[in-house]
Amino acid sequence: MTVTHPRPIITTGRLATRMSEQEQAQLKDLLKTWAPDATFVAEGKPLEVELGMGNGMALYERAKANPAMNFIGSEIYLNGLQTLLKALQKNPLPNVRVYPEDARTLFTSGLLQPESLARVLILFPDPWPKSSHHKRRIVQPELIESIKQHLQKNGELWVVSDWPSYAYHTIATLYPIKGLQLEQTVRKAADCKPSARLAEDGAPGGEAALGPQLLMQAPVWWQTTKYQEKAQIAGRNPWFIKAIKTS
Ligand SMILES: C[S@@+](CC[C@H](N)C(=O)[O-])C[C@H]1O[C@@H](n2cnc3c(N)ncnc32)[C@H](O)[C@@H]1O
Structure with a gap:
């Protein structure tokens, strides 16, 4: 009997814009240079993994500012990868590696050891604001587990x-996971579910029910991301959610 695995749900809209075959070939070569391997992962430095790093420049700045830590950035958008790889080609950082695949597969690939990561970041994930698209949000119970x-x-x-509705969605997803402790927020998953409907993006009332003031502030190591800049120009500020692994 053949066992078929369901195709993973797509979590993003585009994979590349205007990239010549030559550029793609160059990208492939650079990706080989910066691929994470078991030696890098086992170096013993605290390890950060970012899922969906966009153009990777915020990760680059964090890595430059913190050479005592190692960083793996994942992204599937080729133009984003290209920006980071060009920066690494120009000014190499030995504590950075790039994973050009679906970020979710990093956690099933066997590359990362259990209980080995100091920090995992999901910054400005694709919002998928319509309820019918919420299943495409990368923050899902299986991945968080x-x-x-x-x-x-x-x-x-x-x-x-x-x-706001992604912030509610995240709290509702993280809260029930045993061994993860949400910091700062006093909201419970149950509070977030009805509020999430109230807070459908664009609808009034969502911000009032939770609001970034009840969440974390930017951490000291924070570097502004490209998407964050775009969101701020459009008048949308970040909501920071932090969870600690307790057991
Ligand atoms: C809205 S952008 C934010 C990018 C970046 N974090 C920033 O703040 O500028 C979301 C990014 O996540 C990437 N992405 C979405 N699903 C992904 C997946 N399953 N694996 C890797 N990257 C993914 C997209 O390609 C996109 O670049």
Whole structure:
């Protein structure tokens, strides 16, 4: 009997814009240079993993500012990868590696050891604001459970979004996961579910019910991301959610 695995749900809209075959070939070569491997992962430095890093420049700045830590950035948008790889080609950082696949597969690939990560970041994930698209949001219980298993004790998971309904969705998803402790927010998952409907993006009332003031502030190591800049120009500020692995 043949066992068929369901195709993973797509979590993003575009994979590349205007990239010549030559550019794609160059990208492939650079990706080989910066691929994460078992030696890098086992170096023993605190390890950060970012899912969907966009153009990767915020990760680049964090890595430059913190050479005592190692960083793996994942992204599937080729133009985003290209920006980071060009920066690394120009000014190499030995503590950075790039994973050009669906970020969710990093946690099933066997590359990362259980209980090994100091920090996992999901910054401004694709918002998928329509209810019928919420299943495409990358923050889902299975992924968070897998991230938790790879976090070391007291390791941190940060999810940052400029969409109130994504903040509610994240709290509702993280709250029930045993061994993950949400910091700062006093909201319970049950509070977030009805509020999430209230807070459908664009609808009035959502911000009042939770509001970024009841969440974390930007951490000291924060570097502004490209998407964050765009969101702020459009008048949307970030909502910072942090969870700690407790057991
Ligand atoms: C809205 S952008 C934010 C990018 C970046 N974090 C920033 O703040 O500028 C979301 C990014 O996540 C990436 N993405 C979405 N699903 C992904 C997945 N399953 N694996 C890797 N990257 C993904 C998209 O390609 C996109 O670049």
